[in-house]
Amino acid sequence: MKLLLISNSTMPGEPYLDYPKNEIKKFLGDKPVTAVFIPYAAVTFSFDTYCEKVEERFAEIGHHVVGIHTFDNPVKAIEEAEAVVVGGGNTWQLVRMLHEKKLMNPLREKSFNGTPYIGWSAGSNVACPTLRTTNDMPIIDPLGFDCTGMIPFQINPHYLDANPEGHGGETREQRIEEFLEINPKCYVAGLREGTMFKLENGNLELIGSRSCRIFKKGNEPIELSAGDDFRFLLG
Numbered sequence: 222m223k224l225l226l227i228s229n230s231t232m233p234g235e236p237y238l239d240y241p242k243n244e245i246k247k248f249l250g251d252k253p254v255t256a257v258f259i260p261y262a263a264v265t266f267s268f269d270t271y272c273e274k275v276e277e278r279f280a281e282i283g284h285h286v287v288g289i290h291t292f293d294n295p296v297k298a299i300e301e302a303e304a305v306v307v308g309g310g311n312t313w314q315l316v317r318m319l320h321e322k323k324l325m326n327p328l329r330e331k332s333f334n335g336t337p338y339i340g341w342s343a344g345s346n347v348a349c350p351t352l353r354t355t356n357d358m359p360i361i362d363p364l365g366f367d368c369t370g371m372i373p374f375q376i377n378p379h380y381l382d383a384n385p386e387g388h389g390g391e392t393r394e395q396r397i398e399e400f401l402e403i404n405p406k407c408y409v410a411g412l413r414e415g416t417m418f419k420l421e422n423g424n425l426e427l428i429g430s431r432s433c434r435i436f437k438k439g440n441e442p443i444e445l446s447a448g449d450d451f452r453f454l455l456g
Contacts (some may be wrong), residue, residue: 222332223248224371226348227341227417228378230309238278241417242343244428246282248419249304249337257302258286261318262310262343264360266353271308299327302336307376309342312355316347316363331370338371344379345412349375354400354409356393357452370422374454375400380411380434405438408454418451425451 224372225241225248226453230241249256258269278288286306290296296403299305305328307315319325328347332338346355349370354375381393391399397409402412412418416429427433435454445451 222371222420223335224332224338224348224420225339225417226345226372226412226420227339228345228380229430230341230414230416235357236278237274238341240415242278242282242300244419245279245339246284248339249284251283253283253285254303255285255287256284256304256306256337256339257289257292257298259289259305259307259311259319259344260313261289262308262312262315264311264314269273271310275308275405277307289346290381295322295324295436296327299324299331302331304337304339305331307338307340307344307347309340309344311334311360312343312346312352312357313359313363315366316352316366317361319347319368320364325367325369329371332369332371341417345378345418348372350407351375353404354397372448373456374408374410375413376418377409380413382434394434394436394442396437401438407437409436411442412435413437415430420455423452425454425455428450 226239231237258303260268287294289298294437302410311383326370346352348371351366354377411434416431419426427447432446435443
């Protein structure tokens, strides 16, 4: 498999998709690629608008995207794609539409056959076995929590170490501990903003200057950084 799973699209004060664009370029290679883009996580703006934003950045690095909603047969679009890109937004809405359009299995099969897959935020969540470590509000019935299972562990994108000042609710770590209490065999990777996982040639690599926090029931959380060995997460 060849996966690039990005925590977030944009860093504060930077243009959209600016910080990961060079990693996306390296990941896709020098030959121009036109990827099928899945904009289903968009809720408050149109799929066309989302595609235009992503295409602007991809064109800057010599690649392109075309929205899956423009195809008459979305399953066939995935089956014939050079690469697949899944944008962030609301994970519940994204999963709902992937189930409705029967795209989970085609996405899984496509990735296992080596087609490059890029996702950020919700797009990283759906590479996991389940959406249940998303941060998003459940605004719609997802028609099932199962996702593609391209990777055997869970990602919590946008991972934060503490709550904002003055907020007394549960921390992100406490929420993840709740998940692990119910799912004790799972690993959860708290993927901080500005970082991403790259899976290629059986090697799982963290990219970015910030560390990743790894959770497993019965173990103290550990911090791993770029250059550390993450292959244990692959089982």
